[in-house]
Amino acid sequence: MSRNQGMDRRQMLKLAGFSAAGLGLTAAGCGSGGGSNGPVTIRHAWWGADDRAKKVQECVKLFEKKHPKIKVKTDFQQYPDFWKKFNTQAAGGNPPDVIQNAVTFLRKYEAKNVLLDLNPQAKKGNLQLEGFRAGLEKFAEIDGKLLGVPVGSNSMSLVIDEKVFEKAGVDHSLGWTWDDWYAGLRKIKSGQGIAGDSGPHGVMYLYDLVLRQNGKAFFTEEGMGFGENELLPYWTEALARVKAGIYADQKKVEQIKPASALAKGLSAGEFTWDNFSVRYSAEGKSSYSLAPIPTTDGKKTGQYLGSLMLSGTARTKHPAEVATFISFMTHDPAVARIMGYDRGVPATTAQFEAFQPTDAPSKAIGAYETEIAKAGVLEPITPHPAGADVVEAAFLRIAGDMSLGKASPEDSVKQFFSEAKTALASN
Amino acid sequence: MTHIQTSTSGPVLDKDLAAVERSGPGRKTRPAPRPRGHRENLTGYLFMSPWIAGFLFLIAGPMVFSLYLAFTDYNLFDSPKWVGLKNFTDMFADPRWRQSVKVTGWYVVIGTPIKLAAALAVAMLLAQKRWGQSFYRAAFYAPSLIGASVSAAIVWRALFSDDAVVDRGQQLFGIDAGGWIGDPNMIIYALVGLTVWQFGAPMVIFLAGLKQVPRELYEAANVDGASAWRKFWSITLPMISPVLFFNVLLETIHSFQIFGSAYIVSNGSCGPADATLVYTCYLYDQGFANSRMGFASAMAWLLLVAVGLVTAVLFWSQKRWVHYEEGGR
Numbered sequence: 001m002s003r004n005q006g007m008d009r010r011q012m013l014k015l016a017g018f019s020a021a022g023l024g025l026t027a028a029g030c031g032s033g034g035g036s037n038g039p040v041t042i043r044h045a046w047w048g049a050d051d052r053a054k055k056v057q058e059c060v061k062l063f064e065k066k067h068p069k070i071k072v073k074t075d076f077q078q079y080p081d082f083w084k085k086f087n088t089q090a091a092g093g094n095p096p097d098v099i100q101n102a103v104t105f106l107r108k109y110e111a112k113n114v115l116l117d118l119n120p121q122a123k124k125g126n127l128q129l130e131g132f133r134a135g136l137e138k139f140a141e142i143d144g145k146l147l148g149v150p151v152g153s154n155s156m157s158l159v160i161d162e163k164v165f166e167k168a169g170v171d172h173s174l175g176w177t178w179d180d181w182y183a184g185l186r187k188i189k190s191g192q193g194i195a196g197d198s199g200p201h202g203v204m205y206l207y208d209l210v211l212r213q214n215g216k217a218f219f220t221e222e223g224m225g226f227g228e229n230e231l232l233p234y235w236t237e238a239l240a241r242v243k244a245g246i247y248a249d250q251k252k253v254e255q256i257k258p259a260s261a262l263a264k265g266l267s268a269g270e271f272t273w274d275n276f277s278v279r280y281s282a283e284g285k286s287s288y289s290l291a292p293i294p295t296t297d298g299k300k301t302g303q304y305l306g307s308l309m310l311s312g313t314a315r316t317k318h319p320a321e322v323a324t325f326i327s328f329m330t331h332d333p334a335v336a337r338i339m340g341y342d343r344g345v346p347a348t349t350a351q352f353e354a355f356q357p358t359d360a361p362s363k364a365i366g367a368y369e370t371e372i373a374k375a376g377v378l379e380p381i382t383p384h385p386a387g388a389d390v391v392e393a394a395f396l397r398i399a400g401d402m403s404l405g406k407a408s409p410e411d412s413v414k415q416f417f418s419e420a421k422t423a424l425a426s427n
Numbered sequence: 428m429t430h431i432q433t434s435t436s437g438p439v440l441d442k443d444l445a446a447v448e449r450s451g452p453g454r455k456t457r458p459a460p461r462p463r464g465h466r467e468n469l470t471g472y473l474f475m476s477p478w479i480a481g482f483l484f485l486i487a488g489p490m491v492f493s494l495y496l497a498f499t500d501y502n503l504f505d506s507p508k509w510v511g512l513k514n515f516t517d518m519f520a521d522p523r524w525r526q527s528v529k530v531t532g533w534y535v536v537i538g539t540p541i542k543l544a545a546a547l548a549v550a551m552l553l554a555q556k557r558w559g560q561s562f563y564r565a566a567f568y569a570p571s572l573i574g575a576s577v578s579a580a581i582v583w584r585a586l587f588s589d590d591a592v593v594d595r596g597q598q599l600f601g602i603d604a605g606g607w608i609g610d611p612n613m614i615i616y617a618l619v620g621l622t623v624w625q626f627g628a629p630m631v632i633f634l635a636g637l638k639q640v641p642r643e644l645y646e647a648a649n650v651d652g653a654s655a656w657r658k659f660w661s662i663t664l665p666m667i668s669p670v671l672f673f674n675v676l677l678e679t680i681h682s683f684q685i686f687g688s689a690y691i692v693s694n695g696s697c698g699p700a701d702a703t704l705v706y707t708c709y710l711y712d713q714g715f716a717n718s719r720m721g722f723a724s725a726m727a728w729l730l731l732v733a734v735g736l737v738t739a740v741l742f743w744s745q746k747r748w749v750h751y752e753e754g755g756r
Contacts (some may be wrong), residue, residue: 091503406700
C-alpha cells in the first residue's frame with residue numbers, strides 16, 4: 001500500500017470528510033422515497049415448490065395491474081424453512097404482510113399477537129367475505145377474530161399408482177376397511193414386488209384420521225388427544241410392515257427427498273393431501289389417482305376439510321392493502337384459472353366455477369372432494385394448540401428413525417411423548 | 428448467540444499466514460516501541476472505530492445477551508423467564524443432545540486428522556520445485572474456496588445418493604450397500620469426505636512451513652544416509668511442528684462448528700435417524716424451528732466452553748511435541 005503512505009493526515013481527513021458528505025447525500029436520497037402518494041409495497045410469502053411460485057407470481061402481476069398503487073414483493077421457501085424464516089422475522093418485528101397459513105399455526109401465532117384480525121377490514125369493505133363455499137369463511141375464526149381467509153379446501157386422501165393397483169388386482173371403494181387395505185398391500189408386494197405404501201406411520205394427519213375413526217383426535221384444544229397405549233401398537237405394527245417390505249425402504253425414501261417415494265416408484269401408494277396429486281403427475285412416470293381413506297367400521301373415514309389460507313400480520317402498516325390483496329386472491333376468477341387446484345379446491349364459488357379442470361389429476365381431485373362431501377363423512381376440525389407444528393415434525397422424524405432401525409417402538413413412543421410435552425409447553 | 432461459520436477459506440488465510448510467521452521458524456524480534464503522542468493514539472482508535480463498534484454491537488453485546496438467555500426460557504416472542512440451570516439439566520437428559528455431541532465428537536476425531544494428513548501429504552508433493560507447480564497449488568487449493576459453499580454440498584449429496592457415482596463405484600467392487608445419504612451408518616463419512624476434500628487452507632500453511640525448513644538439515648541427513656521416512660520423521664515433522672500445531676488448533680475448532688455441509692447434505696433434516704445431527708444443527712433446530720432460544724443459547728455457550736477446553740488442552744500439550752527454536756540452532 002505505497003499510495004497510502006504518501007498521503008498525509010490532512011489529506012486523509014479531507015477524504016474522510018468527503019465520504020461523510022457522500023453518506024449524507026445517500027441518506028437524503030433514501031428519505032425522499034417514502035412519500036404518502038406513491039405506491040404502497042406489501043410483502044407476500046408462502047411455502048411450496050417452484051410451480052406454485054410461478055403461479056402465485058402470475059397472480060401478483062395481475063393484481064398489480066388492477067391495483068397500480070399497490071406493489072407486492074414475493075418470497076417463498078419449502079415448508080419447514082418457510083416457518084423457520086417466518087418465526088424469526090415475526091420475532092424481530094418484521095414479518096411479511098401477507099402469508100400463506102394453515103390451521104396448525106393459528107393458535108400459536110394468535111397467542112403471540114402476530115396475526116392480523118381481518119374482521120375490521122371486512123367491515124370497511126376491503127375484504128369480501130360473501131360467496132365462500134360451505135361456511136369456509138369462518139374456518140380461521142378464533143375467539144371472534146378472523147385470522148385468515150381460506151384460498152382452497154383439501155382433504156387427506158390416499159394417492160395410488162393406478163397401474164400397479166390394476167395389475168395387482170386390488171380394488172378400492174368408499175367404506176373399505178384397514179384389513180382390506182393391508183390385504184391389498186400384501187398382494188402388491190407378493191405380485192408386483194414393490195411396497196404398497198411409502199410408510200404412513202409418521203404422517204400426523206393420517207394418524208389423526210385413524211384416531212378420529214375411534215372417537216379421538218391427535219390434538220385436543222389444549223394438548224395431545226391420545227396416549228402411549230394407542231401409539232405403541234400402531235408403531236409396532238408399522239415397523240413389522242417396514243421389515244416385511246410392505247412399507248417402502250426408509251433408506252431409499254430419505255435419499256430421494258424432497259421428491260416423493262410414490263412418484264419415484266418406491267411404493268404404490270401414499271397418504272397425503274389430495275391437492276398434492278397434481279404434483280405426482282408432474283414428478284412421476286405412472287398414472288396416479290385418488291382412493292378413499294380406509295375405515296375401521298366400514299363407514300367413518302374421519303376426514304375433514306383442511307385448508308390453506310392467507311393471513312395478514314398484525315404489525316403491517318398497510319392493513320387495507322393487505323385485505324385488498326387477500327380479497328383479490330380469494331375471489332378473482334382469473335386467479336382461479338391460474339392457480340387451479342394447487343392449493344385445494346377454490347374456497348369461493350366465484351373461483352370454484354371459474355376453473356373447470358381439464359387435466360386428469362385435477363378432475364380426480366374435484367370428483368374426490370364431491371364424493372366425500374356427498375358421503376357425509378366430513379367432520380369439523382378444531383384449531384391445533386400452540387406448538388402443534390413442532391409435534392408434527394417430531395412425529396414424522398421419530399417414525400422415520402424407527403423405520404431405519406435406530407430405535408425400538410417402545411423407545412420411539414417414549415421419545416415422541418417427551419418431545420411433544422416440551423413442544424406444547426414452550427411454544 | 429449462534430456462531431455458525433460456513434465460510435473459512437478467504438479472509439482466514441491472511442490471519443493464518445500471519446500467525447505462521449509469528450510462530451514459525453526464524454522468528455524475528457520486534458523493534459523497540461517508541462513513545463507515541465496522545466493525538467496519534469486517538470487517530471489509531473478512530474481508524475479502529477468501525478471495528479470496535481462492530482465488535483461491541485454485533486459480537487460482544489449479543490454474546491452477553493445470549494449468556495443471559497442461556498438461563499432463561501425464551502421463545503423469541505414472550506419476554507425471557509429466568510429458569511436457572513434448567514436448560515443445562517434438560518440438555519444432559521436429552522437423548523438427541525447426547526446424539527449431537529456424539530456425532531460432532533466423531534466428526535472432529537475422524538475428520539480433522541485425515542484432513543490434516545491429506546493437507547500435509549499434498550503440501551510435501553507441492554513443495555518440490557517442478558514445472559507447473561503454481562498451477563497445481565491453485566488446483567489443489569480450489570476445493571477449499573468452493574467447498575464451503577452450498578453448491579458443493581448439493582453436489583456431494585448427489586454423488587453419494589442411490590445409484591449415483593459412489594454407489595456405482597462400490598458396485599464395481601461387488602459392494603451392494605446403496606447410497607450413503609440414506610444410510611445412518613455411512614452418511615457421516617460422506618461429510619468427513621467433504622471436509623477432507625477441502626484441505627486447501629491447511630495445505631497452504633503447511634507449504635509455507637515446509638519452505639522454511641533449512642535445506643542443510645536434509646543435506647546433512649543425506650550424507651548420513653538417512654531414509655526418506657527417517658528424514659520426514661526426524662527433520663520435517665519437528666521443524667514444522669509449530670505450523671502443525673497451528674493447523675491442528677484451527678481445524679479442530681473449525682470442525683466443532685460444522686453446520687452448512689451437514690444441513691445441506693441431509694436436506695435440512697440432519698438425518699437420517701439423526702446421523703448428521705451435529706451440535707450446531709441441533710442448536711439451530713431447537714432455536715429457530717422449535718423456538719427454544721434459551722435452550723439454544725445454553726447449547727451455544729456449552730460449545731464455547733468445550734472448544735475452549737479443547738484449545739487449552741492442545742496448548743498444554745505443546746510442550747511435549749511442538750519445537751520452537753529459541754536462540755538459533
